[in-house]
Amino acid sequence: MIKFLLNGILRDKSRSVLPVIIVSIGVMLTVLLSGYMAGVFGDVVTQSAKFDTGHVKIMSKAYAENIDQLPNDLALLGINEVIAPLQEAYPDMDWVKRIKFGGLLDVLDEEGESKGQGPVTGMSFEIYSGNDSELKRMNFEDALVEGSIPAAKNEALLGVKFADQLGLKLGDEMTFIGSTMNGSMAFTVFKLVGTVRFGTAVMDEGAMIIDVADAQHLLDMENGTSEILGYLDNDVYDEEATLEISKVFNARYADSKDEFAPIMIPLKKQGELEELITLADSMSALLIAIFIFAMSIVLWNTGLLAGLRRYKEFGIRLSLGETKGHIYKTFIGEAILIGIIGSIIGTIIGLIGIYYLQEVGIDISSMMDQIDAGFMMPSVMRGKVTPNLFYIGFIPGLFAMVLGNMLSGMGIYKRQTASLMKELEV
Structure with a gap:
C-alpha cells in the first residue's frame, strides 16, 4: 500500500508539489529559528557564565x-x-x-x-x-x-x-x-x-x-x-546541579545573622538570566505551535482544492465498491508520505542554513551601544546545530499536513452514493 501511494504521489505532480513546497518551507523556518534561538540563548548564557556569573x-x-x-x-x-x-x-x-x-x-x-x-x-x-x-x-x-x-x-x-x-x-x-x-x-x-x-x-x-x-x-x-x-x-552548565549545590551550601549559613556570611547564587538566579532561560525553554514549543497552526490552515485550503479536483476520482472509487473509510485512510496515508518528504527536504535546507549561521553568524556590533541588556551579549549572534534539529521539523511538518488533510478529507463522507451514476454520466 505504501508503494502504491508513493507511486501515485510521484506520478501525479499536481497532487504533491504544492503541499511538499509548503511543508518544506514551514519545516525549514522551524529548524532555522529553533537553531538560531538555541545558539543565541546558549551564547548569552555561556558569555555571562565566563565573564560574570559562573555556574x-x-x-x-x-x-x-x-x-x-x-x-x-x-x-x-x-x-x-x-x-x-x-x-x-x-x-x-x-x-x-x-x-x-x-x-x-x-x-x-x-x-x-x-x-x-x-x-x-x-x-x-x-x-x-x-x-x-x-x-x-x-x-x-x-x-x-x-x-x-x-x-x-x-x-x-x-x-x-x-x-x-x-x-x-x-x-x-x-x-x-x-x-x-x-x-x-x-x-x-x-x-x-x-x-x-x-x-x-x-x-x-x-x-x-x-x-x-x-x-x-x-x-x-x-x-x-x-x-x-x-x-x-x-x-x-547543568541547571539542576547548580540549584542543588546552592541549596546545600546556603543551608549551612541559613541561621547566620552576619551580613558578611557567604551566600551562593546559581547562574539562573542572577540578573535577568532566569527570564532569559525560561524564555529559551518555551520559545521552541511556541514556535512549533505557531507553525503547526499556520501550516494547517494553508494545507487545509490546499487539501480542499485538491479534494475538489479529485471529486470525480473519489466518486469512481466509491462506485467501484471502495468504502469511504478506506478512501479517507489512503488520503491520510498520502498526507503522511508528503509530510515526511517535505520534512526531510525542509530539515536538510534548515540544517545547512544553521550550519552557516554557526560558522559565520550575524554581526550586531554596530547595534551594541543601543542594547541595554541585563546580561553579557556577544557581538556576533550565531546559530547552533543541536541534535533536536534533526527531528524537530517533523513535528509541524507531519502534524500540520495530516491535520490539514483530515479536515479537507471530511468531504469524502459527504458524497452521496445514490447519486454517483448521475454524477458520472457523460
Missing part, C-alpha cells in the same frame, strides 16, 4: 544586596576557609576568585604630564597567580590582538578599542586611580602588555584586565575577593 557565584550577603555598585568594602575575607570545603565536597568543580572594581585610568606623556584619562572597569582573573583553567576558559590567547598575556606583577591588558581611545601602545605605563576596600585612595602604575578583543562591548571598550594578586594588593584585599565563581566539570 554558581559566592559573595557576602551584603555584597549580593548591592552587587550593581561593586561594593568591595563588603567583599569576602578569609576566602581560603570558604574554598577549601568546596573543593573537598565538589572535586570536579573549578572554584576561582574574581575581583571587579572601577576607577580612573590616567595616561602620561613623555614629559610626565597627563595626556588622557578615562573611566575604567577593572576585572581580575587568576592569570599567572594560580588557576591555569582561567586562561583556557577566557580564551585569552585567541582574544589577544597584540602583545602578550600578563606574566608579572602590575602588568595589564586593555580592551583594544579602549587602548585606541587613550592612544596607548604596548609598553606604555598608565596609572590607575581609585579607592581601596577600606575607603583610602589607591594609585598604582600598570604596564600595558597586550590588547584584547572579546567581541563584547563591555570588555572591548572600557576594561582593564589584571591578575587577582595585583587586584588584591591594589584594593588592600589580602586573602579576600569580591566573588568566588564555581564552574561545573568541562564548563558544561
